[in-house]
Amino acid sequence: MRKGIVELLAKRPLSWKELSTELGVRTGSLYHHLDTLERIVSRDPERRYTLTRLGQEIYAELNDEKKTPAQSMQGIEKAIKKGTFAGLAREIFVPRGLIVSLTSTRARGIATLAAVSALILGLLLVSGNDLVLFSFSPTSDVLLSASTYAVSLAALAATAYVALAVVFKQRADVVTLLTSTALSFLPLCLFGAAVHALFIDAPSAPAGFPLSVFAGSTAVTVMLAFFQAWGAGVVGAGMSVASGLRVEKTLVVSLFILYATLLIIIIQGGRLA
Numbered sequence: 001m002r003k004g005i006v007e008l009l010a011k012r013p014l015s016w017k018e019l020s021t022e023l024g025v026r027t028g029s030l031y032h033h034l035d036t037l038e039r040i041v042s043r044d045p046e047r048r049y050t051l052t053r054l055g056q057e058i059y060a061e062l063n064d065e066k067k068t069p070a071q072s073m074q075g076i077e078k079a080i081k082k083g084t085f086a087g088l089a090r091e092i093f094v095p096r097g098l099i100v101s102l103t104s105t106r107a108r109g110i111a112t113l114a115a116v117s118a119l120i121l122g123l124l125l126v127s128g129n130d131l132v133l134f135s136f137s138p139t140s141d142v143l144l145s146a147s148t149y150a151v152s153l154a155a156l157a158a159t160a161y162v163a164l165a166v167v168f169k170q171r172a173d174v175v176t177l178l179t180s181t182a183l184s185f186l187p188l189c190l191f192g193a194a195v196h197a198l199f200i201d202a203p204s205a206p207a208g209f210p211l212s213v214f215a216g217s218t219a220v221t222v223m224l225a226f227f228q229a230w231g232a233g234v235v236g237a238g239m240s241v242a243s244g245l246r247v248e249k250t251l252v253v254s255l256f257i258l259y260a261t262l263l264i265i266i267i268q269g270g271r272l273a
Contacts, residue, residue: 001025002033003062006051009041010059013048032244035096093233094251099180099241109175116182117153121146123189127196131185133261134228136192149185156257157181160235163253164243172242180238184231191227195220232258 001023008014008022020030034041040055051059061067091097103109124131130139130148133156139145157177164172236254240247 001029002037005033005037006040006055006059006062009049009051009055013044013046013050015048019049029244031246035240035244035246038096038247093230094237094247095183095234096237096241096247099176099183099234099238102183103173103176103179103241106175109179113175113179113182116179116186117149120149120182120185120189123193124149127189127193129189129192129196131189131192134185134188134231134258135224135262136188152185153178153181156184156235156261159257160239160242160254163257164239164245164250167253168243168245168249170243170245172239174242176242177238180234180241183238184234187227187230187234188224191223228258228262229255 004023005019008019014022016030023030025033034049037055040052040058041049042052042055044050102112120131124136124145125142128138128140129136130141130145131152132148133152157174160177160181161172161174164170232254233251235257236247236251239245239250239254243250
């Protein structure tokens with residue numbers, strides 16, 4: 001199907017309706033394939049689908065009669081690995097490709113969920129924090145850290161599942177949602193551990209240790225917001241993979257979930273202590 005999309009768009013740009021008609025494929029399936037080809041297919045100013053420069057290189061490799069199929073695949077892999085800074089940033093902050101790889105089978109998804117959860121719990125233990133959705137606060141209770149993480153994981157994944165079902169009428173894969181939600185907490189936990197090390201261990205730091213950038217609460221708040229937004233991007237990517245929807249749609253939902261959870265934290269008097 002994806003090869004067919006590339007071959008059609010190599011001839012001329014096509015609108016959504018034209019592409020769907022030519023391929024004879026359902027809307028949800030076409031969205032999924034176009035998302036997978038996001039670096040290969042783009043939209044022009046007239047909102048028609050067309051091949052990117054990478055897409056044109058791949059089409060040329062596929063149709064090079066001088067090369068064997070194996071050589072063509074090597075050429076395609078080389079072209080894909082070139083990448084761009086924007087593409088790299090997108091894969092870091094909205095890691096659809098990583099999530100697809102980590103959840104390609106149910107067993108792999110469950111194994112990834114267990115490994116990421118163990119890492120998060122380790123970071124919470126080291127930093128002495130408990131995780132409450134997209135925020136954290138100090139605690140000395142290991143059981144409380146594990147409990148709040150488990151509740152936050154279940155609550156956020158369930159909210160994403162319900163949002164996809166209600167807003168887009170799409171059923172999502174539960175394992176993929178749980179795994180991507182766990183991954184979304186990882187940047188925040190790494191940040192929490194870094195803040196703990198910089199502030200708590202400051203007295204033992206060498207003379208001249210560069211803490212000035214963290215001296216004000218404003219800097220910490222801005223960095224916290226950055227990591228929270230990163231987490232929302234990971235959730236959006238996971239929702240896209242789990243449901244087959246375009247990531248532009250699921251990112252809107254994930255940001256709404258982020259704002260809603262932060263509002264709950266504010267109403268309950270939560271803060272970064």
